[in-house]
Amino acid sequence: MLTDYHVHLRPDDDGTPAAQYFTAGNAERYRAVAEERGISELGVAEHIHRFTQSLDVWQHPWWQKWARDDVDEYCAFVREDTDLRLGIEADFVAGREDRLANFLDAREWDYVVGSVHFIADEAVDMDEWSVWGRGESAEKVWRRYFETVGEAARTGMFDIMAHPDLVKVWGGDAPKPGGDLRRYACARHWLSCGHWCAAAGRGSRRSLHSWIDHLPGRIVKISRKRRGHEHC
Ligand SMILES: [Zn+2]
Numbered sequence: 001m002l003t004d005y006h007v008h009l010r011p012d013d014d015g016t017p018a019a020q021y022f023t024a025g026n027a028e029r030y031r032a033v034a035e036e037r038g039i040s041e042l043g044v045a046e047h048i049h050r051f052t053q054s055l056d057v058w059q060h061p062w063w064q065k066w067a068r069d070d071v072d073e074y075c076a077f078v079r080e081d082t083d084l085r086l087g088i089e090a091d092f093v094a095g096r097e098d099r100l101a102n103f104l105d106a107r108e109w110d111y112v113v114g115s116v117h118f119i120a121d122e123a124v125d126m127d128e129w130s131v132w133g134r135g136e137s138a139e140k141v142w143r144r145y146f147e148t149v150g151e152a153a154r155t156g157m158f159d160i161m162a163h164p165d166l167v168k169v170w171g172g173d174a175p176k177p178g179g180d181l182r183r184y185a186c187a188r189h190w191l192s193c194g195h196w197c198a199a200a201g202r203g204s205r206r207s208l209h210s211w212i213d214h215l216p217g218r219i220v221k222i223s224r225k226r227r228g229h230e231h232c
């Protein structure tokens, strides 16, 4: 069975209010395309930082800028107005695990997608707050990124880890570390996480797949779900 659980119903841009995108009609558009492509089960995983309650987890200025909507209204919309699985893309923020656990445990998710967009206070995938802005070596940025991904995976808080190669995708114009880059995918920190989601954007899928043989866990597009659903 084909599934896709890493879907966002609205873009990341300004001027994309929840009221405009969290509608039964919009969900139906996604459902129709999924059907065309043979995807029988679809789940949404909106970004945690779009919700005001995320500020209980982290108060980074970038999150403060985006936190506008109510997460419980999002949950109610997905449950009541759609047939989509209910997920969330939750950033791992080192040191905020307990706060994130409180946020997640307070709601009935079908699954939680974990991701790393920030290394400490710096962003991997945007110009603002960019991790590349301080001139730190590519070697160091990559090492810190993959250590953070491993740290996130080891928490056991996430059912799926999203786009594990984000540093490569968005650091495309930045200097690359030397040598065989697959050594990062072999990092021992990853050993404890068996589930990965090959969801990085910008045409990275092929190069991600070239890493897959080197990942120790079972590579699946979608991993187990919460609440007693079957493994897929
Ligand atoms: Zn995402």
Ligand SMILES: [Zn+2]
Binding pocket: 089, 115, 117, 162, 163
């Ligand atoms: Zn993401």
